[in-house]
Amino acid sequence: VAYLVIFHILFVLFVWTYWKSVFTLPVQPDKKFHVSYADQERYENEERPEVQRQILAELARKLPVYTRTGTGGIRFCDRCQLIKPDRCHHCSVCAMCVLKMDHHCPWVNNCIGFSNYKFFLLFLAYSLLYCLYIAATVFKYFIKYWTVSCEIWFLFHLLFNLFLSLVLCCFSLQGELTNGRSKFHILFLLFVAIMFFVSLMFLFGYHCWLVSRNRSTL
Secondary structure (H helix, E strand, O other): OHHHHHHHHHHHHHHHHHHHHHHOOOOOOOHHHEOOHHHHHHHHHOOOHHHHHHHHHHHOOOOOOOOEOOOOOEOEEOOOOEEOOOOOEEEOOOOEEEOOOOEEEOOOOEEEOOOOHHHHHHHHHHHHHHHHHHHHHHHHHHHHHHHHOOOHHHHHHHHOOHHHHHHHHHHHOOOOOOOHHHHHHHHHHHHHHHHHHHHHHHHHHHHHHHHHOOOOOO
């Protein structure tokens, strides 16, 4: 019972942080960073690059903007028509400028930035603990599997039991390993848990290092 309680607590936290990472909308810069229509016309009608830089510098004089381009100019988004705040980047997938954008994550189909970076880090942490807990609780059954039977031909059954394993393994852990199907449920579950654990460990460690250095992926 204690194993099931811990398992479902980690599972709920895992699903909740994933949900928040997916459905928390990215935050755009404040309206004060947007260029007015008159200033936009003045900027676009000017053909000299040095004058354009002067116009942007004049517009950004009263804004809390410190990051500059490689040439020392103000960071300006032509598509969103706004002066980019520090660590703001334009996402081509979301078609918008995202405040404190870290990256666009295909696994959550969302931009990771100011609004959901906390949930993304928690999602990585709970995923890491979730995989570690599954691997730790299944490991003794994996050892028992190899001590009970070591027939190599059972490996070919994995292709046929691939989709059934994740559904049925939770109901076969507490019983004896009496058939080949239950044995390979455990073998497959341990392999997947360790594989994701190793991958998430490097990814979570990298983002923790970025947070400790006050940096982002971009």
